[in-house]
Amino acid sequence: MALFFDAEWFDARLAERGLPRTVLAAAAGMSPAELALVFKDQRELSAAEVAVFAELLGVEAKEVADRAGISTPVPGRVDPEARIAALERRVAALEEDVARLKRS
Incomplete structure (x- = not known):
């Protein structure tokens, strides 16, 4: 598990899919300001947000939780x-x- 939110990894996954961060925020029902806090490691993702991120990025929920540096259950x-x-x-x-x- 990462100790901190791995913004580079998330940005790379978004870039692979040609998506901006705003799409990630909207899909998870977050405002851009809330997502900015997540990327600055100042807000933890919920299990539901982990699931949405995983689906949008095409990875397992565990990978998202690990890269987010959180202990949110998968x-x-x-x-x-x-x-x-x-x-x-x-x-x-x-x-x-x-x-x-x-x-x-």
Whole structure:
């Protein structure tokens, strides 16, 4: 996974398809300003945006996520058991916080 958004890679994929960045923004439902933040590594892509970028660029969603330097789950590949376990941990932590507040 890249540590930072790989703007050169995205620009090269767009150039291969003869597309400007504005098309990428429009396809993902983003404003040009939002896309500029993504390219400056100041805004992370959502899983849905990763999927749109992948389709438009003709690559796998995992490649887009890796090149964007994010940990966004690849659409359609979320492990339901891991998701449930993570949610259960969050609920347990929240319940502990509520109990602690009630005791205060």
